[in-house]
Amino acid sequence: MESKNLVKAGVLTLILVITSIASWELYLRSKGINIAYDDGDALWSDKRARVYEPADKATVFIGSSRNKFDLDIVTWQSITGENAIQLAVEGTSPLPVLDDLAKDSDFKGKLMIDVTEGLFFSLSTPRGAMLKADMDYYKKRTPAQRFSFEVNHLLESQFVFLDKNYLSLNSILENAKIPPRYGVYGSPVFPMDFNKSTFNRQSYMTDRFVTDTNLQNQVKAIWAYGASRPTTPLSIYQQDSIIATVKSDVAKIKARGGQIIFVRTPSSGPFLSKEKTGFPREKYWDIILTVTNCPGIYFEDYPAIAHFQCPEFSHLKPSDAIVFTKNLINIIQEKGWSFPHKQTIQ
Amino acid sequence: MVFNSYTFIVFFIVMLVLHNLPLAWKVKKINLLIASYIFYAAWNPPFVLLLWLATVVDFFVGRALYTQPNRHKRKLLLVISLCGNLGMLFFFKYGGFLLENFTHVVNAIGINYHPAKPNIILPAGISFYTFTTLCYTIDMYKKRSKPVKSMLDFALFVTFFPHLVAGPIVRPPQLVPQFETPRTANQKQMLQGLLLITLGLFMKVVLADSMLSTPANVVFDAKGPLSTLDAWMGVLAFSGQIFFDFAGYSTCAIGVASCLGFVLPENFLYPYAAIGFSDFWRRWHITLSAWLRDYLYIPLGGNRSGKFRTYINLMITMLLGGLWHGANWTFVVWGALHGFYLMVEKFIQDFKIRLKPKPELVQPAVVMQGFMAPRFLKKVQSSNFLLALFTFFLVNVTWVFFRSPDFTSAWRMLTSMFYHVPKGAVLLSTLTIIKVSVIVVCMVAFHWMMRNTRIVNVANKMPWWLLGLVWSAMLMLIILSQESSSTFIYFQF
Known part of the structure; x- marks a missing residue:
């Protein structure tokens, strides 16, 4: 090919790509879709690297999606004057991260552990492999990956279409209405408005999700499907083993001067009923507090945070997350934690 | 640093500016x-x-x-x-x-x-x-x-x-x-280089990472026996993944060098269109097979010391070639299988020479890519294609050992592929099976169509608007796939 023809092809490519991507971006914005960040291994690692901030400057949060939805990080930071480092991962147990932090002698800070019993007392969680991948990535990340992360952050903060969870090629294909294969249990496909992620790893529901009961019902159906799948209950030995690990990890962190608090975040409706039946408080929650000798906050014990109705039974909507966070800070202080840089609430 | 990362894009832009x-x-x-x-x-x-x-x-x-x-x-x-x-x-x-x-x-x-x-x-x-x-x-x-x-x-x-x-x-x-x-690159080298980088990234990011890696991983990481369909889909997905991953890297490398004004040797020539295994190794990781030929097979004696010794040399070369890929006996078996295939092919070739007709009956010389096909078949395009498919089938069997972490997994996979496993697990969704099938069929067909030509030659003959459409489609899919920074499989080798 003559060089001239290659130039023409190159120019055409440039025009087509820029036009198509710009049109796609404008279309998504016209639909009211907001910026979202890829809450993958790189973002998790970025937060994991920050756990060494002094105890009077930051609190680390571990657990599952409830921690991510229910803790409003902006509210937390503005009231306490401290950073909130969110390390919780959807559909996972906090134990691997707790273990990791316990083994890290440089971590001596404040730690809040979210207890969602079905995940906490489980040997394998739906997204446990993802959490392991995050942790491995943190340990092995290279200078090149760190630089790529910064560039990616810059781009993600500008373009709506760079939403890997819902707008990548694979995610778009997953939404195609193709009949499922008999016997295959794939990953659930959540509506896009259910879980958007900010750069500080807070999850939030969009306004549309909060008002659209059809979308809420889609998520409820996913919970119901998950609950209907057969599971093998933990044996006494396995439960004891989990509790022993928690006890040992907590002791290591406390021995270094770290502070730990357990929080049972809100759920509602049939989800809460099922959790209460499956994991009676006295056999699970109370035992954790007893063996670790740590303070704990069970949401139902505090009227200020006991009344929430979760849109899909399991997570708080953004406005409730703000109220929950404000009250949680007060309750945590009652439990003996201090926030030296805390502002007075007007 | 990997080519499919933002770090490399910034690095490469800086390099291009400095170099010019x-x-x-x-x-x-x-x-x-x-x-x-x-x-x-x-x-x-x-x-x-x-x-x-x-x-x-x-x-x-x-x-x-x-x-x-x-x-x-x-x-x-x-x-x-x-x-x-x-x-x-x-x-x-x-x-x-x-x-x-x-x-x-x-x-x-x-x-x-x-x-x-x-x-x-x-x-x-x-x-x-x-x-x-x-x-x-x-x-x-x-x-x-x-x-x-x-x-x-x-x-x-x-x-x-x-x-x-x-x-x-x-x-x-x-x-x-x-x-x-x-x-420094002239305009043509620069644009061809950018086209090759786009093609390489399309192969790596869209096809290998976005479409094929997950089904391959799901199937090969399974802890129990699988249904025959799932086992085959997993192996075919890996077949595509390893090609697109490695050939994608080589294509990027050649494209990057071209943008700087340098020429690197080709490393892949549509290997899944190979007819026989000597042809396969002339098309797959060409620079490695040439290296092994020149620095191992020939110094061992090559085919100069008798037929038996030739077979032994072939096997030693392929065993060490297998071990070069990784420190695991599964790689050695992968190499041994290729060595065995090459030995059988050599045996058939030698047998054919013995049956060679008298000089007056010899057909006009034709350049043959493979050895396995009888001469009369080589004139028939469709039969050649069947031989290429048979070669592809055998290559897939070898990939089982290449990808499996141990022999237990490899054996379980082979059992699932070739025997009906009554309660074999079904793991792959309908969409995944469609994706793997479409990509693998297109890949084999594309290799067959391209087997005697080069991508740059084809691009040169295309109307500029068609090339522009194909180029932009690849680029858009790379951007939309949003897969970046995953390492290339061959980095570990």
């Missing part, structure tokens, strides 16, 4: 060398020391090998170079493997020995740059080419970032002369 500034050629070469070290150090900085060590030792040993008149001293120098290069490779790549096997052996004979498991990190691309430096010193020993005059040129030959971590494996005469005169 009105600077002295020596300054540009120094820029390229520093950039190559940064490219490598961006993965793990301390391992740059290994590169320096290999470069300095082989530069001086290579020169001494060429000039040293004393035969014994030359042999000693060669041994020093081989020990240095292979010693480093063995320590980092095979240290754990050798210790593990040694432990098994001594325990088997009743000695209770349980050493601590060594925690050795494998430097990226060590197998590639070790082969690059090895061929230089062997060439110097055999006086096949002249020693590189300047340390700068030699360092750049070893470290030039497009080929550094995953090939193509270059020989000194292919690259060193290119450093001797000033080079």
Whole structure:
């Protein structure tokens, strides 16, 4: 090919790509879709690297999606004057991260552990492999990956279409209405408005999700499907083993001067009923507090945070997350934690 | 640093600007060398020391090998170079493997020995740059080419970032002369380079990572027997993944070099259109198979010492070729299978020669790519295609050993592929099966259509608007797939 023809092809490519991507971006914005960040291994690692901030400057949060939805990080930071480092991962147990932090002698800070019993007392969680991948990535990340992360952050903060969870090629294909294969249990496909992620790893529901009961019902159906799948209950030995690990990890962190608090975040409706039946408080929650000798906050014990109705039974909507966070800070202080840089609430 | 990362895009733009500034050629070469070290150090900085060590030792040993008149001293120098290069490779790549096997052996004979498991990190691309430096010193020993005059040129030959971590494996005469005169890409080289980079990234990011890696991982990571359909889909997905991953890297490397004004050798020529295994190895990882041929198979005697010895040499070459890919017996079996296929092919070829008709009946000479097909079949396009499919089928069987972490998994996979497993697990969704099927069918058809040509030639013949459409489609899919920074499979080799 003559060089001239290659130039023409190159120019055409440039025009087509820029036009198509710009049109796609404008279309998504016209639909009211907001910026979202890829809450993958790189973002998790970025937060994991920050756990060494002094105890009077930051609190680390571990657990599952409830921690991510229910803790409003902006509210937390503005009231306490401290950073909130969110390390919780959807559909996972906090134990691997707790273990990791316990083994890290440089971590001596404040730690809040979210207890969602079905995940906490489980040997394998739906997204446990993802959490392991995050942790491995943190340990092995290279200078090149760190630089790529910064560039990616810059781009993600500008373009709506760079939403890997819902707008990548694979995610778009997953939404195609193709009949499922008999016997295959794939990953659930959540509506896009259910879980958007900010750069500080807070999850939030969009306004549309909060008002659209059809979308809420889609998520409820996913919970119901998950609950209907057969599971093998933990044996006494396995439960004891989990509790022993928690006890040992907590002791290591406390021995270094770290502070730990357990929080049972809100759920509602049939989800809460099922959790209460499956994991009676006295056999699970109370035992954790007893063996670790740590303070704990069970949401139902505090009227200020006991009344929430979760849109899909399991997570708080953004406005409730703000109220929950404000009250949680007060309750945590009652439990003996201090926030030296805390502002007075007007 | 990997080509499919934002870091590389920024790095490459900076390099292009620097390389096109009105600077002295020596300054540009120094820029390229520093950039190559940064490219490598961006993965793990301390391992740059290994590169320096290999470069300095082989530069001086290579020169001494060429000039040293004393035969014994030359042999000693060669041994020093081989020990240095292979010693480093063995320590980092095979240290754990050798210790593990040694432990098994001594325990088997009743000695209770349980050493601590060594925690050795494998430097990226060590197998590639070790082969690059090895061929230089062997060439110097055999006086096949002249020693590189300047340390700068030699360092750049070893470290030039497009080929550094995953090939193509270059020989000194292919690259060193290119450093001797000033080079920048002309408009055509630049655009062809950008087109090849786009194609390579499309293969890696869209096809290998986005579409095929998950089904391959799901199937090969399964802990129990699978349904036949799932097992085959997993193997076919891996077949596509390994090709698109590695050929994608090579295509990017050639494209990047082209944008800087350099030419790297081709590494893949539509291997899934191969008719027979000698043809396959002329099309798959060409620079490695050529390396093994020239520096292992031929020095072993090649086909000059009788048929039996030829078979043995073929097998040794492929066994070591398998081991080159990874420190695991599964790779050795992968190599052994390829060696066996090549031996059978050679046997058929020899048998055909014995049955060769008398000279007056011989048909006009035709250039044949493979050996397995009887002559009359080779004239029939559809039959050739069936032979290519049969070769592809056998290649897929070998990939089972290549991808499986151990023999138990490999055997379980083969059982699932070739026997009906009554309660075999079904793992892949309808969409995944559609994706794998469409991509693999298109891949094989594309390889067949392209088997006697080159992508650049095809691009040259296309109308500019059609090329623009294809190019933009690839670029858009790369952007939309949003897969970045995953490493290439061959980095671990």
